[in-house]
Amino acid sequence: MDTPVASLELEVIHQAVEKHLARFFNAKAREPADAHLTDLRIPQTLGEFVFAGGKRLRPALCVLGWQSAGGSGGFDAVIATAASLELFHAFALIHDDVMDESDIRRGQPTLHRILAGRHADRPDPDRLGANAGILFGDLALSWTDEILYGASLTPEQRRAVAPILFAMRTEVMYGQYLDLLATGRPTTDLGHAMLIARLKTAKYTIERPLHLGAALAGGDKALLRGLTAFAIPVGEAFQLRDDLLGVYGDPGETGKSTVDDLRSGKHTVLMALALARAEPADKRLLRFLVGDPELTEVDAARVRAVLDATGARSSVERMIATRCRRGERALTGLDLPPAVTAALREFARRAAVRIS
Amino acid sequence: MDTPVASLELEVIHQAVEKHLARFFNAKAREPADAHLTDLRIPQTLGEFVFAGGKRLRPALCVLGWQSAGGSGGFDAVIATAASLELFHAFALIHDDVMDESDIRRGQPTLHRILAGRHADRPDPDRLGANAGILFGDLALSWTDEILYGASLTPEQRRAVAPILFAMRTEVMYGQYLDLLATGRPTTDLGHAMLIARLKTAKYTIERPLHLGAALAGGDKALLRGLTAFAIPVGEAFQLRDDLLGVYGDPGETGKSTVDDLRSGKHTVLMALALARAEPADKRLLRFLVGDPELTEVDAARVRAVLDATGARSSVERMIATRCRRGERALTGLDLPPAVTAALREFARRAAVRIS
Numbered sequence: 001m002d003t004p005v006a007s008l009e010l011e012v013i014h015q016a017v018e019k020h021l022a023r024f025f026n027a028k029a030r031e032p033a034d035a036h037l038t039d040l041r042i043p044q045t046l047g048e049f050v051f052a053g054g055k056r057l058r059p060a061l062c063v064l065g066w067q068s069a070g071g072s073g074g075f076d077a078v079i080a081t082a083a084s085l086e087l088f089h090a091f092a093l094i095h096d097d098v099m100d101e102s103d104i105r106r107g108q109p110t111l112h113r114i115l116a117g118r119h120a121d122r123p124d125p126d127r128l129g130a131n132a133g134i135l136f137g138d139l140a141l142s143w144t145d146e147i148l149y150g151a152s153l154t155p156e157q158r159r160a161v162a163p164i165l166f167a168m169r170t171e172v173m174y175g176q177y178l179d180l181l182a183t184g185r186p187t188t189d190l191g192h193a194m195l196i197a198r199l200k201t202a203k204y205t206i207e208r209p210l211h212l213g214a215a216l217a218g219g220d221k222a223l224l225r226g227l228t229a230f231a232i233p234v235g236e237a238f239q240l241r242d243d244l245l246g247v248y249g250d251p252g253e254t255g256k257s258t259v260d261d262l263r264s265g266k267h268t269v270l271m272a273l274a275l276a277r278a279e280p281a282d283k284r285l286l287r288f289l290v291g292d293p294e295l296t297e298v299d300a301a302r303v304r305a306v307l308d309a310t311g312a313r314s315s316v317e318r319m320i321a322t323r324c325r326r327g328e329r330a331l332t333g334l335d336l337p338p339a340v341t342a343a344l345r346e347f348a349r350r351a352a353v354r355i356s
Numbered sequence: 357m358d359t360p361v362a363s364l365e366l367e368v369i370h371q372a373v374e375k376h377l378a379r380f381f382n383a384k385a386r387e388p389a390d391a392h393l394t395d396l397r398i399p400q401t402l403g404e405f406v407f408a409g410g411k412r413l414r415p416a417l418c419v420l421g422w423q424s425a426g427g428s429g430g431f432d433a434v435i436a437t438a439a440s441l442e443l444f445h446a447f448a449l450i451h452d453d454v455m456d457e458s459d460i461r462r463g464q465p466t467l468h469r470i471l472a473g474r475h476a477d478r479p480d481p482d483r484l485g486a487n488a489g490i491l492f493g494d495l496a497l498s499w500t501d502e503i504l505y506g507a508s509l510t511p512e513q514r515r516a517v518a519p520i521l522f523a524m525r526t527e528v529m530y531g532q533y534l535d536l537l538a539t540g541r542p543t544t545d546l547g548h549a550m551l552i553a554r555l556k557t558a559k560y561t562i563e564r565p566l567h568l569g570a571a572l573a574g575g576d577k578a579l580l581r582g583l584t585a586f587a588i589p590v591g592e593a594f595q596l597r598d599d600l601l602g603v604y605g606d607p608g609e610t611g612k613s614t615v616d617d618l619r620s621g622k623h624t625v626l627m628a629l630a631l632a633r634a635e636p637a638d639k640r641l642l643r644f645l646v647g648d649p650e651l652t653e654v655d656a657a658r659v660r661a662v663l664d665a666t667g668a669r670s671s672v673e674r675m676i677a678t679r680c681r682r683g684e685r686a687l688t689g690l691d692l693p694p695a696v697t698a699a700l701r702e703f704a705r706r707a708a709v710r711i712s
Contacts, residue, residue, distance in 0.1 A: 091494075095490055098490065132533065135529055138493075139526070141494065
């Protein structure tokens with residue numbers, strides 16, 4: 001971050017959220033239900049997954065939302081809410097990795113792979129790992145409520161926060177379902193790709209964390225609308241960048257492969273544009289290669305050539321830039337504390353130009 | 357039920373819970389997040405699963421717990437809590453069926469099979485169905501909170517109910533994980549089989565629903581302990597009966613196969629006793645057949661013969677009878693309204709002798 005104040009605060013937030021989560025997992029390991037199961041190390045395993053990495057975007061945005069609405073002092077409720085959001089995200093990642101059969105997350109084995117590894121002596125450790133992954137995700141989702149309950153919100157805070165939290169959960173699950181159904185057969189339907197980006201990313205990653213924080217601090221509807229005007233375009237830009245990184249990124253930086261999205265046949269704006277614009281022969285090539293689980297690096301290079309030649313890649317770059325500008329413009333209309341405006345502006349820039 | 361009063365009330369409860377759930381799913385279908393996804397019929401699909409069957413044991417016990425503590429009038433909070441429990445159970449069944457790769461539930465295709473059927477044109481409908489099943493289960497779990505939030509509990513009710521609800525969720529998930537790890541290699545460890553029965557069934561199905569209802573009506577710790585003294589033995593009996601029905605039941609009545617438990621190698625008290633008592637040759641037979649996914653009806657008959665010959669089956673019958681008596685004795689020590697005592701006694705008897 002450019003601004004030392006916001007930067008310092010984000011670091012403080014980060015530490016406080018980590019501490020809150022660590023305390024929660026430690027307490028879980030001491031609960032009666034765990035007494036006969038200590039050697040299974042269930043809370044510890046979930047904790048290790050949470051602490052293995054992650055940018056903590058949602059907690060940071062939650063606190064920025066809180067500051068947007070003039071929140072100050074008495075950090076406890078916002079930190080607990082932010083910690084709950086991060087555990088929710090852990091749940092989403094765990095189930096996502098099971099569904100995608102992903103082996104690697106944040107440069108480490110995924111949780112279901114770790115769990116499969118613990119039972120390598122079983123007849124079908126992969127299936128056992130996937131099933132245990134479903135259960136650990138379920139636990140993480142359940143425990144988000146316990147963290148939030150422990151935040152001791154006032155009745156007004158609860159009334160403000162609950163509908164936003166409920167909306168966020170439903171939106172991201174609907175978005176995941178749309179993504180699941182669209183994956184494997186990308187089409188020219190740009191609007192559908194954008195709807196998925198909006199539900200899965202713009203709303204879930206940016207808008208709702210800001211809203212939650214703002215609602216905690218008593219932010220009114222006008223502020224929430226203003227934050228939406230920032231969050232949606234920036235969140236769309238964030239997902240569009242993610243789509244580009246999924247095909248063109250440096251795996252050493254992103255921690256992700258650049259063939260997985262092509263192999264699974266992810267329906268993205270990038271692909272929808274390319275399919276809509278490609279010449280018949282290139283279109284056939286895309287239809288043939290994208291979604292092929294055996295797609296090679298050489299095939300990927302041919303797909304990238306089509307994405308370049310059709311101008312799909314440069315269009316997506318322009319869409320990102322436009323959206324970030326739109327997000328930044330929305331900020332100027334909001335009367336936020338200068339440090340918050342600076343931090344959100346920096347966030348929008350990073351969403352646009354990040355390499356990981 | 358023997359007692360017309362309790363019987364009438366249970367029917368009223370059942371109707372009220374169904375109505376509450378139906379209203380909830382209808383409202384979900386009208387939410388903004390659903391606007392672009394109406395043709396996916398997500399809330400409708402979940403609703404159809406919930407209404408396809410089920411004994412509604414947990415809602416009934418929740419209301420009996422409430423009546424135990426003298427709850428009367430103002431049914432709304434207890435009905436909403438009971439409805440939330442039933443949706444939680446739907447979540448548990450959906451994920452359980454995905455993990456077990458079950459095709460049939462309550463005589464109907466399981467939810468992930470229905471979802472797979474909708475996408476039979478896809479390259480891998482089974483995997484898509486399983487993944488969609490994970491997501492639909494996640495939605496059901498998330499929505500339990502919304503139903504409970506909509507119950508408008510007083511702050512005292514929330515404080516009383518929340519820790520019980522949190523404990524219930526963690527217990528059943530821990531129990532599922534233990535079950536997952538134990539399945540495929542049953543042992544002579546009777547205590548472990550009983551621990552799974554206690555977490556997965558006695559606490560989840562009987563004790564916690566009673567506790568939740570009692571806590572809503574302001575029941576004190578002594579009452580909760582008294583309900584535990586009833587619930588744990590009766591719940592263990594319930595699971596022991598389930599284990600017998602899983603091997604000896606009439607599929608026409610139970611809606612379940614009598615080879616699935618043997619094929620998956622479920623670690624039950626029945627099997628632990630048989631393994632502990634069998635002669636070396638029979639022990640080898642059990643080790644060889646139980647857990648074999650290809651086990652035939654003829655194999656199953658050989659396993660049943662060993663379960664009979666070792667006296668494992670009759671021991672389990674005796675354990676059921678002992679536990680039901682213990683549960684009924686616990687009732688006499690509790691000063692409950694007579695209709696509630698009668699309904700709980702009837703419940704204990706059914707748990708012991710039911711055929712489905």
